[in-house]
Amino acid sequence: MVGKKSGKALRDEGLERTDNNMELSSWPQIPAINQKNYYTDYLKRDDQNLAFRLQNEEARTKMTKKAKDHDRALAMAKTETAEGEGEADGDAHMEDAEETPAEMAGSKVIVIHMGSQNLRIGLASDALPKTLPMVIARKAATNESEDHDEPKPKRFKHDDGSEMEPEKAFGLEWSSHFNRMSADLKVHMRQNKRRMLPNSKEMVVNYNRRTVPEIISEHNDPMRAEWTELSSPPPEYIVGQPALRVPDSSKPRYKLYWPIRNGWCNEKDYTSKRSLFLDISLIVEDAIKNQLRLTSKKDWTQYSCVFVIPDLYDKSYVTQVLDMLMREFAFARVCFIQESLAATFGAGFTSACVVDIGAQKTSICCVEEGMCIENSRVNLKYGGQDVTETFIKMMLHDHFPYADINLWRRHDFLLAEELKKNICTMNEASVSPQVFDFHLRVAGQDTRKYTFKAFDEVHLAPMGVFEPDIFDNSDKITGRRTLIDRSVDIYDGSPNDPTSAAQSEILTAMAPPLPSHGKTNGESHSAAPDVQATPGRPQHPNALSKVQDLEGTPRSSVAGSPGPENTGTPQAGGTSTPAAAATAAQAPRPPAVEDRDDIMPVFGLDNAILTSIAHASRSDEKKMRDFIGGIMVVGGGSLTSGFHLFLEERLQALRPGFSKEIMIGTPPRDLDPQVVVWKGASIFGKLTGTNDSWIGRLEYDRLGPRLMAYKCMWAY
Numbered sequence: 001m002v003g004k005k006s007g008k009a010l011r012d013e014g015l016e017r018t019d020n021n022m023e024l025s026s027w028p029q030i031p032a033i034n035q036k037n038y039y040t041d042y043l044k045r046d047d048q049n050l051a052f053r054l055q056n057e058e059a060r061t062k063m064t065k066k067a068k069d070h071d072r073a074l075a076m077a078k079t080e081t082a083e084g085e086g087e088a089d090g091d092a093h094m095e096d097a098e099e100t101p102a103e104m105a106g107s108k109v110i111v112i113h114m115g116s117q118n119l120r121i122g123l124a125s126d127a128l129p130k131t132l133p134m135v136i137a138r139k140a141a142t143n144e145s146e147d148h149d150e151p152k153p154k155r156f157k158h159d160d161g162s163e164m165e166p167e168k169a170f171g172l173e174w175s176s177h178f179n180r181m182s183a184d185l186k187v188h189m190r191q192n193k194r195r196m197l198p199n200s201k202e203m204v205v206n207y208n209r210r211t212v213p214e215i216i217s218e219h220n221d222p223m224r225a226e227w228t229e230l231s232s233p234p235p236e237y238i239v240g241q242p243a244l245r246v247p248d249s250s251k252p253r254y255k256l257y258w259p260i261r262n263g264w265c266n267e268k269d270y271t272s273k274r275s276l277f278l279d280i281s282l283i284v285e286d287a288i289k290n291q292l293r294l295t296s297k298k299d300w301t302q303y304s305c306v307f308v309i310p311d312l313y314d315k316s317y318v319t320q321v322l323d324m325l326m327r328e329f330a331f332a333r334v335c336f337i338q339e340s341l342a343a344t345f346g347a348g349f350t351s352a353c354v355v356d357i358g359a360q361k362t363s364i365c366c367v368e369e370g371m372c373i374e375n376s377r378v379n380l381k382y383g384g385q386d387v388t389e390t391f392i393k394m395m396l397h398d399h400f401p402y403a404d405i406n407l408w409r410r411h412d413f414l415l416a417e418e419l420k421k422n423i424c425t426m427n428e429a430s431v432s433p434q435v436f437d438f439h440l441r442v443a444g445q446d447t448r449k450y451t452f453k454a455f456d457e458v459h460l461a462p463m464g465v466f467e468p469d470i471f472d473n474s475d476k477i478t479g480r481r482t483l484i485d486r487s488v489d490i491y492d493g494s495p496n497d498p499t500s501a502a503q504s505e506i507l508t509a510m511a512p513p514l515p516s517h518g519k520t521n522g523e524s525h526s527a528a529p530d531v532q533a534t535p536g537r538p539q540h541p542n543a544l545s546k547v548q549d550l551e552g553t554p555r556s557s558v559a560g561s562p563g564p565e566n567t568g569t570p571q572a573g574g575t576s577t578p579a580a581a582a583t584a585a586q587a588p589r590p591p592a593v594e595d596r597d598d599i600m601p602v603f604g605l606d607n608a609i610l611t612s613i614a615h616a617s618r619s620d621e622k623k624m625r626d627f628i629g630g631i632m633v634v635g636g637g638s639l640t641s642g643f644h645l646f647l648e649e650r651l652q653a654l655r656p657g658f659s660k661e662i663m664i665g666t667p668p669r670d671l672d673p674q675v676v677v678w679k680g681a682s683i684f685g686k687l688t689g690t691n692d693s694w695i696g697r698l699e700y701d702r703l704g705p706r707l708m709a710y711k712c713m714w715a716y
Ligand SMILES: Nc1ncnc2c1ncn2[C@@H]1O[C@H](COP(=O)(O)OP(=O)(O)OP(=O)(O)O)[C@@H](O)[C@H]1O
Pocket: 114, 115, 116, 117, 118, 119, 262, 263, 357, 358, 359, 360, 361, 362, 383, 384, 385, 388, 417, 420, 421, 422, 635, 636, 637, 638, 639, 640, 641, 674
């Protein structure tokens, strides 16, 4: 129509062509793709992925080398037969060649398992790891006991500053809890027809009251302790065992730092992430140099490293460790393995419910066919060290003759650990008033020999893992997330650390209610001091019932979506008006329970195990029976005598229907439960051909921590 109009008419309408009839651009114009028929295989094939490509190339190179070796062996066999030398055939030569490999499997793989108290390190070819304390002593103005005006365990004082009588020293609440546990034990022992003297406690208290130490001069003490002598000039830092043996009164003073605390990075005692990881690297480096005798750092490029991480790990921690191992230590390859999975490898089980009781954390996880069941992972913040502290508190309560014991002092901490290991028991038959003795050895002082009596303290302290309110849980989350930020999704900024329905269940049961206006993730941290200020905080009233109804299907409310009582979220189907709904929509969404930093995961061990198993079996009764009959307890905290039987009885009492199936196993072959995880990781490090999780130098240099998504057997 337009073409038939005259030029003037077009000009009047403003439609006249004023250009030079050429296209706007000489670039070819590409029509939009019809999305219906759109297809691309970009990032869909393995060969587009560097990690897979390198892996395949490595496999190809190995196969080619093997084939060449095979040909060479055959050719040699033929030559030898022709020359009439010997009657051996080619296969025998091949076998000979294979039987004498150039180096022992695993001799170039360093396996590292860091704990809150102990570092276990060794070559994968070693039978057992070296164990050393995960501690560093740094030159400082004061030592740690001088820094804490309140000795640990904390004690209450009278208004005039004098110390309270031992029975009141730890507060009324704690004292009545202890007395209640004591009374319960008495009832239980009577039910089990165990003989008990009616006045056992009084006997113990009276004995301890009158005991005075015997002084043994240093030259008469054949077992006197070796203290670390400071060189001149004094070193900036001392690591491992010698650090624990620096006298408290050393000149200059040294302060102890433990970079791992409660199974997390120690964000309480450090002031920066840099110094925290510097200490970790110094401790590990010293161990590699002095324990593994790999003194030249240049040679480390020929070594690979297997590093054990927690089941519920923090992504930012793993990323940082990977960076340290790749850049600072320059290992050729690195791979990670989760603690529980490593424990099953170490014990040679394919499926088990692994309970790892360490020094400051206890983890539980069901493993099935070589994979951790994600929703069964539980991480609780207590362990053997809490038992030590509580044992000393109970003894002090009952007039322990060495009333000045202070666990912030190195020699006292070591003494307390020793006493706990030798005396504590979960065996009810051993609970009776007994006399014990110990030698107190302090640098530069005569040895003092104390005798004391103990009664039910030896049993009630380790029982704390089933009643963890008796532990001092007041500062276990102090400093959390102050140095290391939570890992977040790069697209939507939401937290993306691994979660578990079992852990959420437990956190939900313990969660203090959020302030009604709902805080964001960042703000939630500020709630922590409130919680810390109330030790022995009563649990959520529903805590136990929530867990006890778990035999059936896990409730949907716990799988990452906390219930209304914890979040203040308006309930669907309630009487909310549209206006209220609009207000609710505008209000910031409360953080999911696993994203809150103000909850202490401290929960009775027996219930926690059942929670984990319930989530692993997901109402499949056969699975439930399998896991409940295959509980494996590892970690130093499980070494208390009689622990396994006691745990079995507790679980039977909670699940009478399964009492025949419940079985607590120990690692086979008399393997020390403390090293099972390390052992499993060393086996993992020796696997050839089936381990795809090695991260190589080239790929790390190109892709960085993004590689983890391809290299982890679990969802990263
Ligand atoms: N014979 C024993 N009896 C009782 N407890 C023991 C015994 N031997 C070691 N322990 C305790 O085991 C704990 C150390 O265990 P382990 O080495 O497994 O912990 P970790 O790996 O350093 O710590 P975590 O797992 O908490 O990070 C200490 O609390 C120690 O007192």
